[in-house]
Amino acid sequence: MRRRMSPLAVTALVAGGVLLGTGAAPAGAAVQPAMAGAGKVIRCDIPEMRQQAAALGSKAARLDRLGERAAAKRARARADAVERKVHACVEADRNA
Numbered sequence: 001m002r003r004r005m006s007p008l009a010v011t012a013l014v015a016g017g018v019l020l021g022t023g024a025a026p027a028g029a030a031v032q033p034a035m036a037g038a039g040k041v042i043r044c045d046i047p048e049m050r051q052q053a054a055a056l057g058s059k060a061a062r063l064d065r066l067g068e069r070a071a072a073k074r075a076r077a078r079a080d081a082v083e084r085k086v087h088a089c090v091e092a093d094r095n096a
Contacts, residue, residue: 042089042092044085044086044089044093046086046089046090049082049085049086049089050083050086052082053079053082053083053086054079056075056076056078056079056082057075057076057079059075060072060073060075060076060079063075
């Protein structure tokens with residue numbers, strides 16, 4: 001049996017995420033806006049994203065040493081995805 005969420009619950013979750021995502025950045029954080037299509041602005045916290053990618057990379061290495069090859073591959077893929085997002089943010093900021 002599949003569990004489904006009501007459209008109202010999904011709308012509330014999305015709206016909550018939008019409200020939380022548009023909050024002001026903490027002082028001293030290097031948050032750079034990157035332009036997206038259709039006039040949307042995406043906020044990129046590059047140092048935090050790089051730290052997250054490094055943590056995922058070290059997690060992948062640890063999992064690899066433990067013999068968990070599939071989990072290590074997933075962690076590496078997530079680290080690569082975060083690095084691609086960082087690169088996209090930097091490029092978007094450079095071209096803006």
